[in-house]
Amino acid sequence: MQRSVGVKDSDERGFDDRAVERVLRLKTLSALLGVGRSTIYDWMNSGSPRYNPSFPRPFRLSGGSRGAIGWLSSDVARWLDSVSVADRAGVGQ
Numbered sequence: 606m607q608r609s610v611g612v613k614d615s616d617e618r619g620f621d622d623r624a625v626e627r628v629l630r631l632k633t634l635s636a637l638l639g640v641g642r643s644t645i646y647d648w649m650n651s652g653s654p655r656y657n658p659s660f661p662r663p664f665r666l667s668g669g670s671r672g673a674i675g676w677l678s679s680d681v682a683r684w685l686d687s688v689s690v691a692d693r694a695g696v697g698q
Contacts (some may be wrong), residue, residue: 627678628666634676660684 619630635642647655647660661680 622630628675629678630673630675630680637681641676 629645631642631645635645638645644655645660647653648660650656651658661676661684663674663676668677688698
């Protein structure tokens, strides 16, 4: 099978296999994981019953205190590899 130039391969989660690091914004991360924004924020909130200490920490993309945040695709991929589907969905919590 011949590969077209410029076409990238990706794994089943949508991560491409190139060495280029991607920054995932909240909307993209939410779609990728199949969960809502509030679930992601709950996973990051230590006061939430759905808090997940293993969930990757975002980083600021702008200087303001209320600015945009993003996650490194490699951090998210590692996290996905380390948790089961039930753990991601918060089932049983």
